[in-house]
Amino acid sequence: MRMSSLLKLGRVVVHQYPGPTIGPENPMANELKKLTDGLYDMTKNQRFSLMPDDSSNVQQETDIQETSSDVEESLIIERTEERDNMVATLSGSISPEFTVLPIYGFGGIGKTTLAQLVFDDAQFAGYFKVWVYVSQNLVLNKIGNSIISQLSEESHVAERQMIHIKLRELLAGKKVLIVLDDVWEKNPDTLNSLMAMLRVGVDSMVTVIVTTRDEAVAREICHTVEPYELETLTDKICWKIIKQKTAFNDRVDKKRLKHIGREIATKCGGVALAAQSLGYTLKGKTPDEWESVRDHYIWNVSILEESSSRDHEVLASMLISYSHMPECLRSCFTYCAVFPKGHNIVKYDLIHQWIALGFTERSRIFDSMQLCEKYVVQLLGMSFLQYSKTPMSDRW
Numbered sequence: 001m002r003m004s005s006l007l008k009l010g011r012v013v014v015h016q017y018p019g020p021t022i023g024p025e026n027p028m029a030n031e032l033k034k035l036t037d038g039l040y041d042m043t044k045n046q047r048f049s050l051m052p053d054d055s056s057n058v059q060q061e062t063d064i065q066e067t068s069s070d071v072e073e074s075l076i077i078e079r080t081e082e083r084d085n086m087v088a089t090l091s092g093s094i095s096p097e098f099t100v101l102p103i104y105g106f107g108g109i110g111k112t113t114l115a116q117l118v119f120d121d122a123q124f125a126g127y128f129k130v131w132v133y134v135s136q137n138l139v140l141n142k143i144g145n146s147i148i149s150q151l152s153e154e155s156h157v158a159e160r161q162m163i164h165i166k167l168r169e170l171l172a173g174k175k176v177l178i179v180l181d182d183v184w185e186k187n188p189d190t191l192n193s194l195m196a197m198l199r200v201g202v203d204s205m206v207t208v209i210v211t212t213r214d215e216a217v218a219r220e221i222c223h224t225v226e227p228y229e230l231e232t233l234t235d236k237i238c239w240k241i242i243k244q245k246t247a248f249n250d251r252v253d254k255k256r257l258k259h260i261g262r263e264i265a266t267k268c269g270g271v272a273l274a275a276q277s278l279g280y281t282l283k284g285k286t287p288d289e290w291e292s293v294r295d296h297y298i299w300n301v302s303i304l305e306e307s308s309s310r311d312h313e314v315l316a317s318m319l320i321s322y323s324h325m326p327e328c329l330r331s332c333f334t335y336c337a338v339f340p341k342g343h344n345i346v347k348y349d350l351i352h353q354w355i356a357l358g359f360t361e362r363s364r365i366f367d368s369m370q371l372c373e374k375y376v377v378q379l380l381g382m383s384f385l386q387y388s389k390t391p392m393s394d395r396w
């Protein structure tokens with residue numbers, strides 16, 4: 001049985017028979033135990049693929065990777081030059097009434113982060129600001145509605161024509177900065193319609209930043225500024241990220257770790273996400289464990305056919321982080337595969353499901369709830385989950 005189908009069954013059980021009502025005599029308890037044991041076996045043996053399950057037809061809600069404009073700038077290493085270049089380019093636009101600047105580059109390289117830095121830059125202090133996480137499924141009405149709800153009290157406009165009218169009204173005469181984060185849509189007609197929706201006329205100053213992995217999308221979207229290719233980070237910067245995530249400066253064994261850590265940094269392929277995930281994994285680990293991460297066989301295994309070397313490095317680093325997770329955390333993470341791709345996971349619902357399924361370790365210090373809170377923080381730290389701060393009313 002594939003893991004996802006097993007987990008789906010588990011999920012139904014959880015909803016119908018929440019943990020506390022299951023007694024030893026209850027046949028469902030046995031069933032649940034079997035499912036849980038099965039899950040443990042699988043996480044132990046790692047026999048499954050970690051690809052997201054998109055077999056479900058469940059209506060997509062918010063993507064669990066949904067981004068928002070919030071960024072902890074003190075945690076972002078370098079990229080100030082790129083931010084300043086972008087701000088200068090946008091400020092010097094020859095068509096200030098409507099400026100479109102696409103940023104493209106590998107997944108995990110830091111496009112969203114750069115867009116967040118620009119979003120927060122003092123240059124745009126007097127602007128109305130809108131952040132839309134677009135993702136793989138670009139739906140014009142949803143984007144239109146998201147912009148409308150961020151600029152006004154209006155919550156939902158049903159018809160496309162009304163959306164256009166409302167947007168014209170809201171954008172007219174204003175300075176507005178719009179970030180369209182993570183665009184995958186390739187269809188030129190759709191991309192043209194998207195831009196037409198945002199172009200309102202001469203008395204406005206609408207600046208649009210689009211982030212995408214795909215250079216073809218960056219070029220296809222009707223841009224007014226040459227698309228900006230975000231370069232990979234240097235090994236030195238990846239090492240800085242690892243040092244930050246491992247609280248390296250507080251370690252007494254710095255001398256030994258430095259050499260190993262630098263070698264690990266070179267394996268990140270200049271991708272911030274890989275450095276961040278590995279850094280979190282290495283935190284509090286012994287030098288021997290650092291060495292085992294450095295020498296992990298996954299680095300040399302071809303994981304994806306037809307993938308770029310960067311994809312390989314990101315996936316390899318995520319797999320290594322996964323393999324170093326404590327068993328309970330691994331079970332909790334793999335359980336997240338029950339959610340269909342693009343599903344918005346409510347934290348406390350998830351925690352209750354983890355507890356009901358008995359995924360938490362035993363601890364004399366923490367209760368299950370506290371442990372699960374820790375698991376969530378750990379998964380967020382490793383970028384295995386991303387936390388959305390977008391108001392519920394904006395969720396699709």
Ligand SMILES: Nc1ncnc2c1ncn2[C@@H]1O[C@H](COP(=O)(O)OP(=O)(O)O)[C@@H](O)[C@H]1O
Pocket residue numbers: 075076077078079105106107108109110111112113114241272273276383
């Ligand atoms: N310069 C940086 N310093 C520290 N962390 C970074 C940096 N750039 C990106 N990150 C972190 O790496 C992860 C991936 O970055 P993100 O901007 O989401 O990449 P992308 O949008 O290109 O997929 C995020 O968790 C982000 O906080």
Ligand SMILES: [Mg+2]
Pocket residue numbers: 111112113181182211
């Ligand atoms: Mg992104």
